[in-house]
């Protein structure tokens with residue numbers, strides 16, 4: 001077709017493909033966006049917590065949730081992230097055995113986290129359950145949704161664990177993708193739990209102490 | 211290799227088999243885009259029939275076609291269907307078809323996810339309509355305020371289907387948004403830097419970001435209601451410290467950004483269509499691009515303000531008017547750009563252009579009465595009257611339905627390979643335009659005279675009789691106009707003129723290839739050297755050494771997000787039935803939740819997880835998506 005219009009930005013240096021490398025980053029972008037939208041879900045649940053609490057006498061005043069499970073749970077998640085982070089570094093260096101061990105450790109820590117959460121629920125439910133009142137409903141919804149995400153995280157670890165060895169080797173360059181993507185997800189789990197502890201656990205205790 | 215051999219090889223690689231299995235397993239964005247559009251149009255027709263039923267009932271006073279409960283169900287289903295299952299999916303449909311072609315990629319970044327989001331969209335619509343089929347339609351209006359949706363007031367399962375169908379739909383929409391973002395940021399043809407992107411990509415990208423941030427409150431709200439309804443929690447139950455207003459807040463936090471979700475892609479379409487028919491580049495490209503992005507950003511500003519400042523009493527009203535107010539500045543930039551483009555160009559009045567200009571006109575009217583209703587005293591006078599119904603249709607139909615029809619007439623030749631009938635198209639436009647104004651303009655009058663919305667009938671001699679009759683006639687006229695376009699479509703698919711690559715002499719990449727496009731798009735993946743690649747010619751675009759054929763496997767380029775410099779090759783997955791299976795798994799899971807069949811829920815959950823695991827299992831070629 002004959003050119004009809006001119007455009008000042010016509011010069012290009014976009015040569016055809018120099019090397020033929022296979023892209024492995026799309027999964028990471030997908031994971032980041034997934035994390036972002038899930039994080040927003042938690043943001044809105046926290047908003048709901050504050051909103052329902054507003055002008056609600058009964059809230060917080062009786063028996064604020066105890067910290068003796070929640071804080072260790074946070075520690076467990078932090079440790080899991082640390083181990084996975086290190087494991088991912090090992091994966092990049094093709095030390096598959098160490099990397100896998102770190103995954104198993106993460107899975108165990110995740111199960112530990114769930115156990116602690118369960119114990120916490122048992123204790124907390126003596127005072128308030130999900131069907132007691134609005135506070136209970138929102139409290140347990142947030143913690144349960146988080147636990148659900150954590151179970152998903154554990155399944156992801158299993159999934160990476162069982163990936164055949166050939167998929168472990170970084171084809172072109174670090175970081176090793178599936179491992180890395182799951183690591184990102186665990187960071188997210190830890191951050192959300194940190195926020196949950198601050199808002200649902202520490203907040204009411206501080207409020208009570210004042 | 212000769213050209214024929216290359217074509218054969220690429221077709222072999224990319225074509226889905228023409229069997230039932232091939233149809234269910236395809237991940238081709240062109241097929242999926244067309245399916246999206248066809249499904250959304252089906253929902254438009256269903257919603258339209260519901261609208262006509264309401265209008266028949268209201269044509270005269272004291273009619274008994276629909277009883278009060280039935281009327282409630284119908285307006286709820288109409289609003290719900292139109293807003294969620296027509297207005298935004300239709301735009302996604304166009305984007306699914308067009309985005310890869312516009313950026314010169316061979317498919318979306320995550321083709322299987324693309325198939326999955328289509329199937330979940332379809333199944334969520336079915337889930338919504340299970341309720342009405344069982345005679346238990348939801349009846350609380352499309353924004354489903356609590357406490358009306360709680361068990362004591364809505365014991366039937368229709369409301370459960372409504373909630374769970376919406377949850378399934380948000381999964382679909384979110385998946386789609388992720389897909390668009392990664393596709394547009396990573397898969398643009400080498401050289402298509404951000405300042406050369408077609409404006410439709412800006413609007414789709416902005417919308418997708420808005421979706422990522424704006425949809426979760428809706429999900430949360432639906433989950434809470436469902437828990438209250440079926441699992442005896444107390445989020446909204448004042449007797450146990452809950453707060454019904456929580457629903458309103460969460461709902462409008464979603465609702466605000468949502469306006470932009472149905473609005474922006476439509477403006478993006480207009481920004482593609484108007485310059486083509488004005489025969490010149492759009493005036494103020496950077497300003498239009500920036501105001502598109504800012505609309506999305508500022509949308510969140512309003513939304514934050516919503517959380518703290520807006521009273522509850524006139525929530526509905528302020529929703530639509532505040533939305534029109536905030537976007538008015540950025541919309542004005544776009545409207546002026548379109549007008550200036552037409553002014554400085556040599557407009558060709560095709561039927562597509564008719565719809566485009568028509569929607570600009572409606573947008574101006576809708577915007578003006580939006581400012582009107584943002585004035586508080588007026589607002590109080592007209593809240594919850596037909597004034598609102600009028601305003602919201604001016605906004606929705608003006609910013610969504612007319613641009614969508616403009617897009618049909620513009621892009622259908624690309625999809626079908628045949629031109630639509632121009633004269634019939636113009637007749638259809640005028641019938642729709644006149645019908646639309648006859649339907650919704652008089653509603654202003656009704657509103658000011660105080661006729662409330664959502665009433666199933668009214669007494670005679672209130673002075674509303676003839677206006678209502680006129681509105682009903684208008685509504686049928688509008689429906690006739692739509693029908694004419696549908697007939698036009700079926701006629702043109704068979705008998706229309708053959709379109710050729712670029713019937714409109716447009717400038718963007720989708721017009722560089724055959725109509726309908728081959729399964730692989732273009733033989734040589736393009737490089738882009740200008741904002742108007744088909745209007746400017748460049749040697750760089752040629753590929754004499756066949757370096758950009760990429761016929762080793764299903765491949766396309768990935769590039770950097772800003773300058774679109776070449777980075778690597780993306781491996782595109784083969785056709786697979788997994789997305790459909792996963793969608794079915796989730797459909798069964800949510801359906802079983804309605805009846806609390808826990809074993810079925812568990813089974814469907816495990817099934818879905820297994821399918822996800824298999825889906826994500828990497829293949830030897832490193833396929834992703």
Ligand code: HEM
Pocket residue numbers: 258261262264265285286288289290292293296297350351352353599602603606607610611649663664665685688
């Ligand atoms: C095709 C022509 C259409 C006609 C004749 C029509 C007619 C109506 C009528 C009469 C009502 C008022 C019900 C009442 O308050 O009693 C209504 C409500 C509504 N319509 Fe439409 N409509 C049409 C198209 C659309 C479209 C395209 C959309 C959205 C994209 C839409 C969205 C809505 C919504 C959200 C409501 C409010 C429902 C509620 O009150 O919960 N309509 N429509």
